[in-house]
Amino acid sequence: MKIDPNSSKDLSAQIAQAIKEAIISGQLPVDERLPSESELSEQFDVSRPTVREALKRLAAQSLIRTQRGATGGAFVNRLSFEDAYAQQITTSTLLLSMNAVSFETACEARYALERACAPLSAQRREADHLATMRAEIHRQSQPGLSDEAFCASDVAFHRALVDGAGNPVLSYQLAGAVEAMQPSMNMITFTARSRSEIIALHTRIADAIEAGNPIQADAALSELQTYTVKLADDVIAKRAAAK
Amino acid sequence: MKIDPNSSKDLSAQIAQAIKEAIISGQLPVDERLPSESELSEQFDVSRPTVREALKRLAAQSLIRTQRGATGGAFVNRLSFEDAYAQQITTSTLLLSMNAVSFETACEARYALERACAPLSAQRREADHLATMRAEIHRQSQPGLSDEAFCASDVAFHRALVDGAGNPVLSYQLAGAVEAMQPSMNMITFTARSRSEIIALHTRIADAIEAGNPIQADAALSELQTYTVKLADDVIAKRAAAK
DNA sequence: AATTTTCATTTGTCAGACATTTAATTGTAT
DNA sequence: ATACAATTAAATGTCTGACAAATGAAAATT
Numbered sequence: 001m002k003i004d005p006n007s008s009k010d011l012s013a014q015i016a017q018a019i020k021e022a023i024i025s026g027q028l029p030v031d032e033r034l035p036s037e038s039e040l041s042e043q044f045d046v047s048r049p050t051v052r053e054a055l056k057r058l059a060a061q062s063l064i065r066t067q068r069g070a071t072g073g074a075f076v077n078r079l080s081f082e083d084a085y086a087q088q089i090t091t092s093t094l095l096l097s098m099n100a101v102s103f104e105t106a107c108e109a110r111y112a113l114e115r116a117c118a119p120l121s122a123q124r125r126e127a128d129h130l131a132t133m134r135a136e137i138h139r140q141s142q143p144g145l146s147d148e149a150f151c152a153s154d155v156a157f158h159r160a161l162v163d164g165a166g167n168p169v170l171s172y173q174l175a176g177a178v179e180a181m182q183p184s185m186n187m188i189t190f191t192a193r194s195r196s197e198i199i200a201l202h203t204r205i206a207d208a209i210e211a212g213n214p215i216q217a218d219a220a221l222s223e224l225q226t227y228t229v230k231l232a233d234d235v236i237a238k239r240a241a242a243k
Numbered sequence: 244m245k246i247d248p249n250s251s252k253d254l255s256a257q258i259a260q261a262i263k264e265a266i267i268s269g270q271l272p273v274d275e276r277l278p279s280e281s282e283l284s285e286q287f288d289v290s291r292p293t294v295r296e297a298l299k300r301l302a303a304q305s306l307i308r309t310q311r312g313a314t315g316g317a318f319v320n321r322l323s324f325e326d327a328y329a330q331q332i333t334t335s336t337l338l339l340s341m342n343a344v345s346f347e348t349a350c351e352a353r354y355a356l357e358r359a360c361a362p363l364s365a366q367r368r369e370a371d372h373l374a375t376m377r378a379e380i381h382r383q384s385q386p387g388l389s390d391e392a393f394c395a396s397d398v399a400f401h402r403a404l405v406d407g408a409g410n411p412v413l414s415y416q417l418a419g420a421v422e423a424m425q426p427s428m429n430m431i432t433f434t435a436r437s438r439s440e441i442i443a444l445h446t447r448i449a450d451a452i453e454a455g456n457p458i459q460a461d462a463a464l465s466e467l468q469t470y471t472v473k474l475a476d477d478v479i480a481k482r483a484a485a486k
Numbered sequence: 487a488a489t490t491t492t493c494a495t496t497t498g499t500c501a502g503a504c505a506t507t508t509a510a511t512t513g514t515a516t
Numbered sequence: 517a518t519a520c521a522a523t524t525a526a527a528t529g530t531c532t533g534a535c536a537a538a539t540g541a542a543a544a545t546t
Binding site: 106175 | 420
């Protein structure tokens with residue numbers, strides 16, 4: 001392997017790129033051990049710190065894991081759905097907070113994706129996901145609940161809906177969309193009135209899923225979207241008025 | 244800022260985590276300059292190489308960018324949709340290839356998400372996205388096209404459909420799902436017969452979008468999904484028979 | 487005033503060393 | 517011979533100190 005020392009990019013970035021491509025192409029299979037840092041530094045003709053910076057870049061993307069000790073080293077990591085969730089969530093969160101995405105746009109995306117799941121959830125309707133949804137609805141109706149806890153429960157409800165589709169790829173894709181919305185949702189002050197409204201819609205959704213009725217689920221989700229946007233608009237209007 | 248030197252995690256991982264949290268929480272706003280590497284090494288009470296490893300971890304996630312020179316340093320990076328797309332695509336691709344996700348599962352996820360976009364596309368139906376879809380359909384009907392080129396055009400068609408929803412958050416979420424499928428799609432050998440079938444369905448989708456008819460678009464997408472899964476099954480069956 | 491030169495700052499890279507972890511090997515005692 | 521303890525080797529983790537290269541600002545020069 002060779003590296004261009006006159007490139008505009010850092011050596012560590014180039015080395016990371018080269019190894020990354022080897023992983024993506026399948027040249028380096030899962031659990032394969034990379035050469036030791038010393039060997040890599042010889043192969044790429046760079047110093048060990050430079051190799052290490054490259055490896056840390058890959059580790060940050062969960063592409064490799066490292067282990068110390070005699071039989072240690074850097075190993076190609078099997079990217080788990082769990083790791084991917086976490087990355088997806090932070091990326092989505094930052095994307096929303098840094099790019100002035102409107103609440104409405106984010107909300108539209110989130111509900112569009114959830115509505116894609118609803119028919120599959122209604123079709124499969126597994127007992128444990130339904131139980132989770134019911135449990136979260138029950139929690140949401142507790143009187144002493146803080147707004148943050150209410151939002152967290154809301155996220156849990158929607159994740160159960162998504163997971164109910166029984167498709168891990170969908171769950172992974174949507175984890176970001178649902179969780180990334182939480183910071184904006186936390187801005188909303190949920191009155192007793194709005195909570196009961198939301199709980200009623202959640203109940204309708206759960207009922208529709210349980211009944212295997214995708215059309216009703218879709219309708220309830222649609223109403224929930226409209227209502228959520230309205231609540232956010234009210235908060236924004238109230239803030240503007242306070243100024 | 245302090246770091247626990249007895250933690251199970253690497254120092255560089257802890258430092259990266261601390262800075263990452265500062266960015267996510269908004270303590271470090273976009274374009275803010277971090278302290279220089281020497282200053283950070285003093286603040287965290289570690290050596291400069293350790294700080295550098297931490298910074299490279301952040302750079303790998305597009306959270307910071309670095310610049311050399313007198314006024315250089317590490318700056319908090321505004322995570323662009325473009326950067327996020329790229330990350331999303333590699334993560335999704337690896338997730339699919341490393342976890343033995345069945346073609347059917349991936350396909351189901353992809354089409355569920357696309358069907359979530361179709362109504363929005365039909366509602367907004369911007370001229371340039373429609374033009375892209377028509378152009379890709381035309382390309383797909385060229386006789387000399389390789390299977391890879393046909394697949395690439397297929398991806399372009401579906402991306403135009405998704406982008407037509409006019410929601411960048413949706414586009415970002417779906418970029419991964421659509422593009423990650425390409426390696427599996429490339430396994431399929433597209434006969435003249437199957438190509439004309441797919442083109443007919445693409446045309447129906449484009450027509451439905453242009454007419455602002457989400458129901459027809461959904462129906463065509465549903466048929467396309469069924470047909471795609473059937474094609475893949477045929478390939479798998481043929482391979483099994485060849486053994 | 488414009489241009490060139492110098493300079494200080496900062497990241498990028500290197501070399502070498504020591505610390506720490508870990509598993510295999512070796513040695514020892516029962 | 518087996519069980520247990522000590523040693524050893526290999527690998528990552530961390531540190532120190534140094535130099536190279538880029539870059540903008542300040543100083544010097546024309």
